[in-house]
Amino acid sequence: MPKFLTKRWHGYHLVALFALSVIFVGMISYFDWVIGLVSFLPLILVLFLVIKVEVAFRDDFKKYVTTLSHRVKKVGDEALMEMPIGIILYDEEYRIEWTNPFMSACIGEDSFVGNTLNHISSDLIPLIKGEEKEEHIKLNKRYYRVHLKREERLLYFFDVTEASEIEQQYYEEQVVLGIIYLDNYEEVTQGMDDQVRTNINSQVTQVLNQWAVEHGIFLKRSSSEKFFAVFNQQILKELEKTKFSLLDEVRELTSKQNIPITLSIGVGSGSMELPELGQLAQSSLDLALGRGGDQVAIKQLDGKVKFYGGKTNPIEKRTRVRARVISHALRELILDSDQVIIMGHKRPDMDAIGASIGILKVAQANERDGFIVFNKNEKESSVHKLIEEVERDEKLWQSFIDPEEALEQATPNTLLVVVDTHKPSMVIEEKLVHRLDRVVVIDHHRRGEEFIQDPVLVYMEPYASSTAELVTELLEYQPKKLKMNMLEATALLAGITVDTKSFTLRTGSRTFDAASYLRAHGADTILVQKILREELDDFITRAKLIENSSIYREGIAIAKGHPNHPYDQVLIAQAADTLLSMSGVIASFVISSRNDGKIGISARSLGEINVQVIMEGLNGGGHLTNAATQLANSTIEEAEEQLKFVIDQYLEELEGGEE
Numbered sequence: 001m002p003k004f005l006t007k008r009w010h011g012y013h014l015v016a017l018f019a020l021s022v023i024f025v026g027m028i029s030y031f032d033w034v035i036g037l038v039s040f041l042p043l044i045l046v047l048f049l050v051i052k053v054e055v056a057f058r059d060d061f062k063k064y065v066t067t068l069s070h071r072v073k074k075v076g077d078e079a080l081m082e083m084p085i086g087i088i089l090y091d092e093e094y095r096i097e098w099t100n101p102f103m104s105a106c107i108g109e110d111s112f113v114g115n116t117l118n119h120i121s122s123d124l125i126p127l128i129k130g131e132e133k134e135e136h137i138k139l140n141k142r143y144y145r146v147h148l149k150r151e152e153r154l155l156y157f158f159d160v161t162e163a164s165e166i167e168q169q170y171y172e173e174q175v176v177l178g179i180i181y182l183d184n185y186e187e188v189t190q191g192m193d194d195q196v197r198t199n200i201n202s203q204v205t206q207v208l209n210q211w212a213v214e215h216g217i218f219l220k221r222s223s224s225e226k227f228f229a230v231f232n233q234q235i236l237k238e239l240e241k242t243k244f245s246l247l248d249e250v251r252e253l254t255s256k257q258n259i260p261i262t263l264s265i266g267v268g269s270g271s272m273e274l275p276e277l278g279q280l281a282q283s284s285l286d287l288a289l290g291r292g293g294d295q296v297a298i299k300q301l302d303g304k305v306k307f308y309g310g311k312t313n314p315i316e317k318r319t320r321v322r323a324r325v326i327s328h329a330l331r332e333l334i335l336d337s338d339q340v341i342i343m344g345h346k347r348p349d350m351d352a353i354g355a356s357i358g359i360l361k362v363a364q365a366n367e368r369d370g371f372i373v374f375n376k377n378e379k380e381s382s383v384h385k386l387i388e389e390v391e392r393d394e395k396l397w398q399s400f401i402d403p404e405e406a407l408e409q410a411t412p413n414t415l416l417v418v419v420d421t422h423k424p425s426m427v428i429e430e431k432l433v434h435r436l437d438r439v440v441v442i443d444h445h446r447r448g449e450e451f452i453q454d455p456v457l458v459y460m461e462p463y464a465s466s467t468a469e470l471v472t473e474l475l476e477y478q479p480k481k482l483k484m485n486m487l488e489a490t491a492l493l494a495g496i497t498v499d500t501k502s503f504t505l506r507t508g509s510r511t512f513d514a515a516s517y518l519r520a521h522g523a524d525t526i527l528v529q530k531i532l533r534e535e536l537d538d539f540i541t542r543a544k545l546i547e548n549s550s551i552y553r554e555g556i557a558i559a560k561g562h563p564n565h566p567y568d569q570v571l572i573a574q575a576a577d578t579l580l581s582m583s584g585v586i587a588s589f590v591i592s593s594r595n596d597g598k599i600g601i602s603a604r605s606l607g608e609i610n611v612q613v614i615m616e617g618l619n620g621g622g623h624l625t626n627a628a629t630q631l632a633n634s635t636i637e638e639a640e641e642q643l644k645f646v647i648d649q650y651l652e653e654l655e656g657g658e659e
Contacts, residue, residue, distance in 0.1 A: 086144065086157030090117060094125050103157060106139050117155075124155065136160070176236050176269045177281040178229035180208065183262045183293040185225040203253060204261065211246050215239065229265075236269060236298070240308070243653065244296045247309045251294065262294035270300035291446035291462060305449045307616070323470075326459045327477035330440065333457060334366045337415035337438065341406055343373040343428050345421035347569065350531075351466045352420040353383050354495025355442065357390075357488050358471035359417050360399055365478045371409065373428050374400045382498075382570040385531045386491060393487055403429035410436055417442065420467040422460065423450045442470055444499075446612060448621050462623070465511045468495030472514040489523035494531050501577060505625055538571060545575045545592065552644060553651065556609070557585045561592030563636050569600050573628065576602040587611060589647075591639050599631040599639045610650075617646035 086103035090096055094117045104111070107120060117124040120139070127135040127148060135146045143164040147156040182204065189197045201224070208227060212219035215238060218230040247263050254261040266285025268277040284297040287305065291297075295309035334340055340363035344352030356372045363370030391397050401409070406429060410416075416436045422443045424433045433439060433452055440457040444464040464470050472492055475484070496515055500507050503515070519525070545567060549559035557579050561567050567575075572592050579588035587609040594600045601618065603611035605625045612627040620629020631639050 084159060086155075088117075088120075088155040088157070090153050090155070092153075094118075094128065096120075106142070106144070106157060106159075108140055136164070172232060172234035172237075174233045174269070174272065175274070175277065176231050176233060176267060177274075177277045178231070178268075179266045179281045179285045180219075180227040180229060181264045181266075181285055181289065181293075182225040183264055183289075185261055188259055188261055200254070200257070200259060200261070204250060207246070207249055207253060211249070233269065236267065240298075240306070244308045247294060247296065264288040264293040265296040267296065267298040269298060270302065276301070287447055287449075291448075322459075322461075323473040324477050326457070327474040329457055330362065330459075330474060331366055331478060333415055333438065333440065334363055334368050336413075337368060338411055338413045339363075339409070340368055340370040340415045340417060341373060341410060341432065341436075342370060342417045342419060343406070343432060344419050345423075345426045346428055348374070348383065348420075348428070349570070350383055350386060350491075350498040351468050351495040353386060354491040354493075355419040355467040355471045357396070357491045358468065358475055359419060359442070361482065361484055361488055362471075362475060362478050365475075365480075365482045367481075371399055371401045371406065373403055373406045373432070375428060376400070376402060385533070386494060389487055389527070389531065390491075393485075396487065403432075406432055407435070412437070414438070415440065418452060418455075419443070419471070421445070422447060422452055422458075424452050425450060442467060442474075444470060445622060448616075463508065465506045465508070466496050466499035468492045468499070469511055469514045472496075472517055473510070476517060484518075484521045486522040486524055486527075489518045489521045490527050490531075493518045493523040493525070494528045497528055498532065499626075506623065538574075541567070542571055542575045542578060545571070545590065546579055549579060551585075553647065555584060555586035556647065557582065557588045558640065558643070559588070559590045560636055560640060561590075563593060565593070566595045567592040567600075569594055569602075569628075572600050573602040576604040580604040580606065589643060591636055591643065593636060594630070597632075599634045599636060601629050601631070601639060601643060603627045614643075614646050614650050617649065618642060 084102055085100075086106050087100045088096055088103055089098040096113050096115055096117065096119070098113065112119055117128075121137045123135055123137050124146065127146065128150065133148050135148075137144055137146055142159060142161045145158045145160045147158065148154075149156075189200065192200075205221070208219060211217070212229065215235050216231065217235060220228045220230075222228055244265065247265075250261070250263045264285060266281045266283070266288055268280025268282075268284060271277050271280065280299045280301070284299040284305070287299070288295050288297040288307075291307070295307055298306040298308075340359070342356045342359045342363075344356055348356075353374075356374075360370040360372055390400070410432060414436055415438045416432055417440045418427055418433070419442050421427060422441050422445065424430050427433055439452055439455045440459075441452055441455045442459045444461060444467050446462045447460060459470060459474075461470060493515060496511065496518075497503070500511060503511070515523075545561050546559055548561070549557050552558050559575060559579055561572075572590050572594075575592075576588045576590040579585060579590065582588075587603070587605040589611075590602045592600055601615070601620070603615050603622070603626075605611045607625055610624045612622045612624050615622055615627035615629045618629045618631065620627060622628055631642070634642075
């Protein structure tokens with residue numbers, strides 16, 4: 001206890017003694033004033049002592065406060081100048097007015113007063129202008145947590161390097177699961193000699209094991225065509241830097257022996273729960289396979305997906321086992337339903353209409369009513385001749401209903417079949433997808449991140465030329481109670497013809513088998529040509545669009561429409577097709593404004609350049625040789641700059657992979 005407090009305590013005792021003395025003298029004086037007067041002398045002595053103690057207390061207290069203030073000021077100065085906390089005062093124009101020595105040590109400069117805060121970090125001024133009070137920045141290889149006092153125009157810098165390093169280490173050591181699948185392994189090796197199969201198996205396994213050892217990955221084979229890989233985030237980061245060169249190694253190895261075996265890898269990351277990681281990995285693998293294989297899909301807990309590879313065209317499956325299985329499963333679902341509603345994508349093309357009519361026939365063959373969702377007020381120019389033919393067939397036209405009718409007609413036991421798309425945002429009536437629990441997806445496009453949630457059946461084959469081809473194969477395994485009429489078979493054949501550019505692109509043996517089946521069931525090739533015949537005005541408009549074209553990189557042609565002249569999306573696509581037919585052009589891109597105010601880009605390729613990957617860089621998608629995208633809030637010039645940037649990026653990666 002401080003001395004002045006001890007004196008204060010003694011003073012309290014003296015005051016109490018003085019009070020008691022006054023009372024005692026008063027009582028004595030009441031009975032005898034002479035004795036009281038004598039007793040008053042000690043009382044004066046006690047009062048003197050009380051006053052002396054009080055004066056001493058005040059002097060000591062004043063001295064103590066002075067000393068304490070000096071010490072507090074000294075401690076404050078030392079804290080301000082020597083504590084390991086950076087301090088910056090700035091003015092209204094974000095210029096540095098004062099810093100403490102620790103801040104100078106952080107920056108590595110003696111004085112930077114007068115400079116703007118950008119001299120330290122470009123993140124500081126946005127922090128002040130924003131609503132947050134804290135930000136993490138990096139200065140000279142160390143991490144700092146910046147705390148802002150806006151009213152005082154004051155910034156505190158707390159060194160959190162150790163905590164950040166621990167956090168980074170924690171993140172890098174998080175477990176990542178991968179599932180590696182050998183595409184087409186069973187099918188390709190089915191008819192091989194045992195020795196040849198064993199040799200291929202051994203070579204592929206050796207490449208995988210060497211890859212695992214080099215990167216510190218635990219690899220375990222679970223079946224003849226599937227492996228499990230366990231690693232961490234740091235290893236995943238290293239693999240991403242190599243863009244999973246393992247895909248190229250396996251492809252080159254097998255291609256030398258004329259065996260089309262490639263790898264698909266599904267990776268799950270971002271979760272501490274192993275079952276959840278496993279689900280993410282399996283979902284990623286399904287996504288990679290749905291996009292045609294020969295690629296890596298990395299799915300995180302927040303739903304974000306990264307893709308690597310996918311530069312080759314999907315390999316056609318020679319067996320029809322899957323088609324038969326899907327056809328039988330579809331039949332069971334139809335039999336368990338009271339009706340079938342079929343829906344394609346917005347602004348349906350020939351493939352979507354043809355596939356819808358094919359599924360309608362599947363429903364009728366199983367004695368169920370079927371209805372095709374079609375907006376009769378928005379007939380696409382590319383299909384209006386087919387629709388005119390359908391309108392002449394009264395029975396078939398009765399099966400076409402508006403989206404509003406479909407919503408009213410839908411029941412809990414209705415089966416919805418979505419054809420030629422798998423994205424809920426692209427269907428004609430998205431409310432149907434969310435209202436009905438039983439949804440089937442049939443599509444030939446590479447699978448994207450957006451996908452219809454929890455479908456009961458999915459039939460996606462990116463190798464197929466068109467959805468009409470897939471539906472035709474499904475029809476072959478349905479009951480033969482009802483035969484297709486000429487118009488129904490022709491509609492399916494027209495869908496295949498358009499998507500293959502008259503059997504010149506993306507055609508396999510099964511494409512011709514499907515066409516042969518349709519021809520045998522009455523498809524009229526002359527009617528197909530009539531349906532696909534082009535108007536003279538459209539031809540002239542397309543020619544004007546192609547007129548404004550140029551070669552950007554070797555073999556890459558880019559055409560631009562007039563900014564004030566919107567074009568139909570179908571016409572933009574046709575212009576890209578025409579441009580691709582020119583000598584020396586291996587890939588074509590057509591950019592134009594559309595009627596809906598967006599900028600449309602259609603891309604075509606002969607196969608050397610993967611336009612699907614390029615369009616995905618602009619939030620689009622499609623196939624290796626046929627893709628597109630739409631850009632909102634953009635101009636044709638801005639869209640062209642973005643396209644050229646993505647093309648350059650793609651070609652640089654391609655050249656890097658070849659090296």
